[in-house]
Amino acid sequence: MKKLFLADRVIETSRPAFVMGVVNATPDSFWKESRGGAENALRLIDEGADILDIGGESSRPGSEYVSEEEELRRIIPVIEAVRRRSSIPVSVDTRKKNVMKAAFEAGADILNDISALEDDDELAPFAASVAIPVILMHKRGIPVTMQNDTSYSDVFREVSDYLESRADYAVRSGISSEKIIVDPGIGFGKDLNANVTLIRRCGELCGKKYTVLMALSRKTCIGQMTGRDVEDRLFGTLAADIISVINGAQIVRVHDVKETVDTLSVLSYTI
Template sequence: MISLRLADKTITTEKNAFVMGIVNATPDSFWEGSRGGTQMALEQIEQGADIIDLGAESTRPGSHYVSEDEQIKRLIPVLSEIRRHSDIPVSIDTRKYSVMKACLDEGADILNDVSALEDDEKLAGLCAESKIPVILMHKRSTPDVMQNNTEYQDIFKEVDLYLRQRVEHALKQGISSDKIIVDPGIGFGKNMTDNCTLIRRCGQLCDSKYPVLMALSRKTVIGQLCNREIQDRMIGTVAADLIAVMNGATLVRVHDVKEAVDSLNVLKGIGV
């Protein structure tokens, strides 16, 4: 059994990893199958999601940031409706204090910050005060230009060092060590070879002191490995997620919840 402490409760799963279902309240996320709202979230809950990850700002390569007001406009109606039906933990994919504050007031539970608390200096204090878990992700630059520079001397060493620095920042801002999750940022300013290295070694990040989230679902690296377009990358994603979990990941962020749950149940049943 693995567990994760939220602000006011602890969630657990008998699987080898938590399944986080992706719901993008955006018109431009990289796969149109992830675009949706309350109904998509409720379907994912029915399929066995442990957490819903709700976002209103696409971070696909080439995308541009969305204003805080627009994010709130997109997120709050969906989150409010989810809360009418379920108490499932909801993660908010945002980099901004005002967006997270509005979502906390509507019952959100987790911050998923692709900027690892760099883009808004007030956000860390809000998370510390609220006692919520924080996902810190590695990326280079901004999504519109991040794939222009994918060269590293040592990908694991550089990503690991960055995450250690952001963890240290979070701790200094008062975020408890048991509320920190790290994410190597697959596809964010990285090439296929480096993405594969991070998948293999994900459990070693930060000396294995913190839970690791892997967000691989239908990404370019899966397409490169399978020679498949986005709509045909589900099986490749399931395989990559299982490899990541077998190498130490404890959360997987996915579009295809039912398949992720089934594969993790098989992994557990076999006893790997």
């Protein structure tokens, strides 16, 4: 039984990993079917998501950051609509303390920060003060430039060491270690070989001390491995998710919730 510790409760799943459904309240996320607001969120709940991840700022390669005001305008109505219907845990994909504070007050439960608490010095203390889990992701640079440099001498060691250092910072800021989740940042400043290495070894990150999240859904590396465009990467994504879970991932962040739930349900009978 997998467990995740929120501020006010513990959630569990009998499947080998939690399924986090992606809700992009943005006009430019790379997979158009993930764009939208409350309607998309409620559909993913009906499909069996364990967690929703709502974001108002695209982080696809080449994208640019948006203002705090625009991010709030996009995500708060979605969180409010979800809360009128469901108590499902809601993660918010943001780098900004004021956005996370407003989201928390609207009913959000988890911080998902692609900057691993680097971009806003007030974010870690806030997360600690309200006892929410934090997802710390590795990336290199910012989305608009991150694919300009994808060379590493030892990608696993460098990614793991970075996440370990950010987790240490989170703990020093008052965040409980049991509420730290690490994400190696597939596709964020990495080439195909680096992504494959991280899929193979994801469960070893940070010496296996923290929950590991893998976000592989329909990404470029799936297209490179299959030769498929984004619209046709479902089966490749499911295969990569299975391998990640077998290798130690405990959360998979996906666009295709129903299919992932079925895949993990079958996997639960065989591992």
